[in-house]
Amino acid sequence: MSTIITEKDQQAAVKTLERLIAVPSYNQPAEAGAPFGRGIRNALDEMMKICDELGFKTYEDPDGYYGYAEVGSGEKVFGVICHLDTVPAGDLSKWDHDPFKGMVVDNAVYGRGAQDDKGPGIAALFAVKALMDQGYHFNQRIRFIYGTDEEILWRGIAEYNKKEAPIDSGISPDAEFPLIYAEKGLQQSYLVGPGTDKLKISLQNAFNAVPDSAVYDGPRQDEVKAALDRHGFEYTSDANSITVIGKSVHAMMAPKGTNAVLRLAIALDEVFDFKPLDFIGKLFKEDATGSNVLGDVKDESGHLTFNISSLEINEKETRMQIDLRIPVTVDRDKLIAELSEKVAPYDLEYVHFDYLAPLYVPKDSALVKTLMKIYKEQTGDSAAQPQISGGATFARTMNNCVAFGGMLPTTPDYMHQANEQWLLADMQKAMEIYAQAIKALCTD
Numbered sequence: 001m002s003t004i005i006t007e008k009d010q011q012a013a014v015k016t017l018e019r020l021i022a023v024p025s026y027n028q029p030a031e032a033g034a035p036f037g038r039g040i041r042n043a044l045d046e047m048m049k050i051c052d053e054l055g056f057k058t059y060e061d062p063d064g065y066y067g068y069a070e071v072g073s074g075e076k077v078f079g080v081i082c083h084l085d086t087v088p089a090g091d092l093s094k095w096d097h098d099p100f101k102g103m104v105v106d107n108a109v110y111g112r113g114a115q116d117d118k119g120p121g122i123a124a125l126f127a128v129k130a131l132m133d134q135g136y137h138f139n140q141r142i143r144f145i146y147g148t149d150e151e152i153l154w155r156g157i158a159e160y161n162k163k164e165a166p167i168d169s170g171i172s173p174d175a176e177f178p179l180i181y182a183e184k185g186l187q188q189s190y191l192v193g194p195g196t197d198k199l200k201i202s203l204q205n206a207f208n209a210v211p212d213s214a215v216y217d218g219p220r221q222d223e224v225k226a227a228l229d230r231h232g233f234e235y236t237s238d239a240n241s242i243t244v245i246g247k248s249v250h251a252m253m254a255p256k257g258t259n260a261v262l263r264l265a266i267a268l269d270e271v272f273d274f275k276p277l278d279f280i281g282k283l284f285k286e287d288a289t290g291s292n293v294l295g296d297v298k299d300e301s302g303h304l305t306f307n308i309s310s311l312e313i314n315e316k317e318t319r320m321q322i323d324l325r326i327p328v329t330v331d332r333d334k335l336i337a338e339l340s341e342k343v344a345p346y347d348l349e350y351v352h353f354d355y356l357a358p359l360y361v362p363k364d365s366a367l368v369k370t371l372m373k374i375y376k377e378q379t380g381d382s383a384a385q386p387q388i389s390g391g392a393t394f395a396r397t398m399n400n401c402v403a404f405g406g407m408l409p410t411t412p413d414y415m416h417q418a419n420e421q422w423l424l425a426d427m428q429k430a431m432e433i434y435a436q437a438i439k440a441l442c443t444d
C-alpha cells in the first residue's frame, strides 16, 4: 500500500496546528455570540478560515456553538467530530515555553491543545486535504464537526445535534488508537430522603471520583470509632473529629477504590437509627459494582460501576450523589426503575441529574472492521483489539461513530498537562492512518 501523506502535507499540517494553538481557547465567561468566551469563538472563527482556505465548504453557527466544514457530495455524511476548546494552561511556571505561541520544540508541536484536541483534528483535516489534492473522489460528504465545549458540558455539540441532521457514520479523533467501540452509559443522579435532627453531616465531593476521606464531627464519636474498628476501617481522629481514610480512583473504576464516605456511613448506620443510612449500611455496603442492590449487571463492556460520592444529612433532607456507568447493552430505563424500587424501602427517592447515552458500534460492523484493518496495516500491530472505555468522547453523541486515534499506544500522554506536545513522527503516523481510513471508507 503506497503512502498518501507527503512531506509537504505534513509541514502544512504542522504550520496550521501552530496557528490554531496560537488562539487560546479555554472556557471563559460568555459574551454576545461567544457562549463559552471570546477565546473559543476566536478559535472557531480561525478554524473556519483554515477550512475555507483548504477548499472546504464551511458553516459557522451564528450563535458560536459549533461549526462544520464539508467536502464531497451525496446523501450520506461521514462525520469527523473534533473539539476546539482546551483546558486552561494551569500553572504557567510548569511550562518550559509559552503554551499559546504555537511552535515546534524538540521534534514535537508544542502548546495547549497539541494533543487534545487541536492536533488530532488538524491531522485528520490534512489527511482529507491530501486525498483532495491527489484527486480522490469522495462517495459521500465528509464533514468535520467542531464542538466548542467538550471539556465542560458538551453544550456546543448538543446545539449541533439540535439544529443539524444526524450523520450516517463517523469517527472522533479525540482518544487513542486503535479505536474505542464501546463507552458505557453515564448516569449521574441523586438519592433523596427525609432529614433528621439526630445527625448532621455534609460530605461533598465530585460525582466522578471515589472519595478518599470523610470527616465526622458530630455526636457519639466513641461509638462511631468502635464501629469503624469492628470493620477494620482505617481512620484518624483528634479531640473534635474522625477522618475515615479511603483510596481515590476515577468513578469508572470505582470497584478498585476504597470509598471513605461509604465506610463512614456504614459505621454511622450502626450507631444511629436512621432508615436512609440503612440503604448503605444494610444493603449497598462497599460493593461499587452495585451488585448488592441490582445483582450482577455486566456485558462485554464490563460491570456496572456505582459510585456514591457525596452524603448530606441535615434536619431537612438526606441526599446522596451517585455516578453510574452502565454497560452498553443494558436497558437503562429498566435499571433505573429497578433502582428506584430498591431504594424506596429506605425512604429514598431516585432523582435524575444528567445522562450521556453509551457509545456502541459492534466489533463486527463494517466501520470497526475497516478501521481496525487500516490501523493494523499501518502500524504492523496485528494483535491490536478494539477497546472499551469507561470515559466519554464526542463519538457517543453521533450515530455509528467510534473514537479513532489520534494518540498511538506509544505516544507519551500530555493531555491536560503542562508542556503539552505531540511528536511530529506520531502526528505524521496519525495523518497517514486517517488518510488511509478515509480513503477506504469514503472513496470508491
Ligand SMILES: [Zn+2]
Pocket (backbone or CB within 6 Å): 083, 116, 117, 150, 174
Ligand atoms: Zn479532547
